Amino acid sequence: MTDLRALVRGALELERTDRGLLPRRLPAWARAQTDDPQLHLVEAQPAGVRLALRTTATRLELDVLPTKRVYAGAPARPDGTYDVLVDGDLVERLTAPGGNVLLVDMMTGANTFEPGDPTTLVIGLPAGEKDVEVWLPHDEQTEVVDLRADAPVAPLPGARLRWVHHGSSISHGSVATYPTETWPVVAARLAGLDLVNLGLGGSALLDPFVARTIRDTPADLISLKLGINVVNQDLLRRRALGPAVHGYLDTIRDGHPETPIRLVSPIFCGMHESVPGPTGVDMSGMADGRVAFVAEGDPAAVARGAVSLEVVREVLAEVVERRDDPHLTYVDGLALYGPADAERLPLPDNLHPDSATHRLIGERFAALGDW
Incomplete structure (x- = not known):
């Protein structure tokens, strides 16, 4: 099984949930110092978080579990997007329909959570060795459940500042x-x-x-x-x-x-x-x-x-x-x-x-x- 933790960049902590890994942008000790629901909502949204790997694979299957926000009385928000880059070039944009739903009443602040199921994103890649990044939706909480590939994958070397x-x-x-x-x-x-x-x-x-x-x-x-x-x-x-x-x-x-x-x-x-x-x-x-x-x-x-x-x-x-x-x-x-x-x-x-x-x-x- 692929070591997902080694592939995730941009998160300060990876929380193990019942379904997968939830990228966190603040550590647990910091989150414990506030009860502000706004901060707890946004720090769990993976802005800037991506999977970064080097591989010769031509097919990746990434299982993700998003949590959609639905605001009472408002039109549905678009699904979050996963941007796929190969050797620095954008090659594909994918969405993950379904998942968990958080119903929010903006007038009262009340919310209701409805659990859902993961979605599998199928990513086709060109032949040969390449560097691949999958940027997670910046404004949609996303648990990374599993990654499968038709060839070995390794973490992208971290040579940049x-x-x-x-x-x-x-x-x-x-x-x-x-x-x-x-x-x-x-x-x-x-x-x-x-x-x-x-x-x-x-x-x-x-x-x-x-x-x-x-x-x-x-x-x-x-x-x-x-x-x-x-x-x-x-x-x-x-x-x-x-x-x-x-x-x-x-x-x-x-x-x-x-x-x-x-x-x-x-x-x-x-x-x-x-x-x-x-x-x-x-x-x-x-x-x-x-x-x-x-x-x-x-x-x-x-x-x-x-x-x-x-x-x-x-x-x-x-x-x-x-x-x-x-x-x-x-x-x-x-x-x-x-x-x-x-x-x-x-x-x-x-x-x-x-x-x-x-x-x-x-x-x-x-x-x-x-x-």
Whole structure:
């Protein structure tokens, strides 16, 4: 039987379930420090996680068990996609119908779990030795049950620099259609990096257990894209934001004293540039499959210490300037996606970029060059 654990890249932990292996993007000790259902949902979605192997096989059979989310009163979500790459080139996109179902009532927060059965993905490959990657759906929890092949498979050698990235739902890949279209994957592929994506939808909140996770994770390069979720939840005042970011960086530096770190501020989001959080949901288009977000904060509250995106960028730039750290750099998120880009490529739901915009952000991040 194939050693699945040896083939999985991008997960920090592989949980053994009754059916298979569930990739986790936070370790168990970190998950135990919060009861936030949003974080527990998104860290179990395998953004950036893939099977990476070298083989002469011409046929793979991959058994997977997805968990589909169904929202009451809304159209069905599309099935998650498995992107198959051979020697770095995309050759196939597959879906796994069926599986478990999680029924979610967005009005009450209640959910119901209905168990289902695994699906077998059949992957045809060209003859000869090649490197194969199967990228799991970035926004659909997926258990890897089994892998069969008509020739031996071996783990792909890990010669690339390891890039650990943490961010919000934008880094997680929200609204991107396919797992290799999220901006961190685009950037990693262009730069030839081995990605560990800790983009956690709605959950880039300066949690100390995430900083300790990054501290303890081997990394050659680290990036932190912070701020939008702090605004979304109206979580911190300006007085607290700077010290919290300093403490976050101090913790990471305990394990990575000289690892290059990029501190990245939020991309352009018109509704929150000068208006603080919280962020609300416009449910009026839900029945038609349209969800949009709105800023519910008071612009006048910024003068009293509330945080908008403009404030976040000022604070993050100040943090980097004040730290005596030659291996820390500041990246202005507006250089990745700014007001002019928003005119040409507007955010479909007022908050998250689509696939074309993810590609733009990824290309620009990769083009920043040396860390």
